[in-house]
Amino acid sequence: MLNVCGYWSTVPQPLTNLLFLLPLLNMRFRFAIWFWSVLLGCLALMALRLGMSSQHSTTAAAQLGGVALTPAAEAAVWELPFVGPLIPPPPDDLTRTIAAALSRGDSIDRSLKHHHVPSDQLEPLYQALYAILNPAQVKPGDYYEVVIDTSDVIRRFCYTPHRTPDRPIEVELRDGQFVARQLRLPLERRVERLEVRIEDNLSNAISEAGEGCALSDLIADDIFGAVIDFQRDPRRGDRLGIVFEKLYLDERFVRYGHILLARYEGERVTELAVRYAATEGEDAYYNASGRSLGRMFVLKPLGVNRITSRFNRQRFHPILKKQRPHLGTDYGAPTGTLVWTTARGQVAFAGWKGGYGKLVEIVHPNGYRTRYAHLSKILVHKGQLVEQKEIIGKVGTTGLSTASHLHYEIIKDGHHINPELINEGHTVPTLADDLLPDFVHQRDALLHVLELGPRTWRYASSLTSAPL
Numbered sequence: 316m317l318n319v320c321g322y323w324s325t326v327p328q329p330l331t332n333l334l335f336l337l338p339l340l341n342m343r344f345r346f347a348i349w350f351w352s353v354l355l356g357c358l359a360l361m362a363l364r365l366g367m368s369s370q371h372s373t374t375a376a377a378q379l380g381g382v383a384l385t386p387a388a389e390a391a392v393w394e395l396p397f398v399g400p401l402i403p404p405p406p407d408d409l410t411r412t413i414a415a416a417l418s419r420g421d422s423i424d425r426s427l428k429h430h431h432v433p434s435d436q437l438e439p440l441y442q443a444l445y446a447i448l449n450p451a452q453v454k455p456g457d458y459y460e461v462v463i464d465t466s467d468v469i470r471r472f473c474y475t476p477h478r479t480p481d482r483p484i485e486v487e488l489r490d491g492q493f494v495a496r497q498l499r500l501p502l503e504r505r506v507e508r509l510e511v512r513i514e515d516n517l518s519n520a521i522s523e524a525g526e527g528c529a530l531s532d533l534i535a536d537d538i539f540g541a542v543i544d545f546q547r548d549p550r551r552g553d554r555l556g557i558v559f560e561k562l563y564l565d566e567r568f569v570r571y572g573h574i575l576l577a578r579y580e581g582e583r584v585t586e587l588a589v590r591y592a593a594t595e596g597e598d599a600y601y602n603a604s605g606r607s608l609g610r611m612f613v614l615k616p617l618g619v620n621r622i623t624s625r626f627n628r629q630r631f632h633p634i635l636k637k638q639r640p641h642l643g644t645d646y647g648a649p650t651g652t653l654v655w656t657t658a659r660g661q662v663a664f665a666g667w668k669g670g671y672g673k674l675v676e677i678v679h680p681n682g683y684r685t686r687y688a689h690l691s692k693i694l695v696h697k698g699q700l701v702e703q704k705e706i707i708g709k710v711g712t713t714g715l716s717t718a719s720h721l722h723y724e725i726i727k728d729g730h731h732i733n734p735e736l737i738n739e740g741h742t743v744p745t746l747a748d749d750l751l752p753d754f755v756h757q758r759d760a761l762l763h764v765l766e767l768g769p770r771t772w773r774y775a776s777s778l779t780s781a782p783l
């Protein structure tokens with residue numbers, strides 16, 4: 316099929332050359348060349364017309380200057396005498412979008428009104444939005460986007476909490492009604508390794524390496540919470556290496572994922588923790604030989620390390636001004652700090668009890684009891700079953716107390732024992748024999764990741780894909 320481009324490119328080259336020779340030829344030849352030129356020109360024009368007609372009638376995508384056009388684009392081509400670049404579609408001017416972030420003291424309502432979002436639709440919008448979003452969780456830094464059409468109708472509202480940008484809430488206008496739903500955007504998981512040297516304490520070492528305190532909490536509480544006392548055990552020069560996951564959304568760090576391996580090498584304590592699922596979905600941490608790092612008790616009932624008074628059978632009491640044993644451990648912490656159970660059990664007492672102030676007492680298997688005293692707030696009730704590390708109250712200074720702190724006791728068969736020593740000497744069974752080869756394989760693969768590259772302290776590198 317002959318087309319526009321094809322026509323110009325098929326003008327015979329010898330003919331153009333001959334036209335330049337015209338003045339040199341005699342009349343007879345001049346006339347003959349003129350005659351044949353006109354004839355050839357007419358034939359070519361007829362062919363062009365035929366070609367364009369057949370192009371217009373074809374239903375297949377037309378090949379035009381090497382660009383494949385869909386049938387819908389053919390009409391436009393036919394209207395144009397010369398072929399130029401395709402005309403882009405007109406800009407979508409049917410909606411406008413307002414995007415804003417909440418500043419301190421801002422509310423969604425104040426911000427929307429400030430940006431002149433039509434206020435007559437806000438009430439039904441909020442009804443849909445707050446069916447999912449807890450207004451108490453609206454925080455400065457959260458951001459939203461609202462799409463409004465030319466009739467000033469809100470078409471879509473999307474609210475993104477800045478701490479959980481992977482869980483935005485989208486409200487859409489469907490059939491005249493606002494419908495809200497929470498989205499779960501996929502996060503990219505990156506595995507990184509980090510090695511730090513302890514100068515004074517774990518959280519300082521980790522923050523100096525550029526990581527957040529959430530990571531030190533995971534290590535101190537979730538992994539080594541029953542086997543390393545990070546208040547008592549670390550010494551300058553101790554080393555910690557971890558292989559851990561960081562979760563990203565569009566290149567932006569969102570939060571930490573799992574810690575796959577943690578190795579603490581210290582003067583007083585050395586421990587390896589490997590994350591492993593002995594049964595599907597039951598991930599837990601095991602030491603190098605496959606023993607669980609979990610214990611009946613975690614070492615601490617809260618997320619602080621500051622011990623202000625230790626277990627002591629002959630202590631001089633600061634308020635009573637006399638010798639009186641201190642049968643527990645005191646943790647200095649701000650009022651409101653969350654307190655958790657150190658082992659699973661059942662609430663035996665929840666209320667006010669003399670010098671203890673607001674007290675929670677829990678009974679555990681094998682004759683154990685724990686007490687959590689001077690609370691500002693109790694969040695459980697008598698008879699309630701609680702899991703290990705379940706939140707039961709908040710630190711305060713109620714009862715016989717000079718400053719905000721938690722007094723924590725463990726009693727075994729009626730005798731107080733030192734909470735700091737609760738897990739000492741305790742052993743737990745190893746993983747089942749048939750799981751050990753798989754566990755060892757996983758342990759060694761992770762240790763290999765930890766040891767990749769130069770062993771530079773505070774060394775952090777990013778591996779774009781998980782090695783496992």
Ligand SMILES: [Zn+2]
Nearest residue numbers: 643644645722
């Ligand atoms: Zn105390």
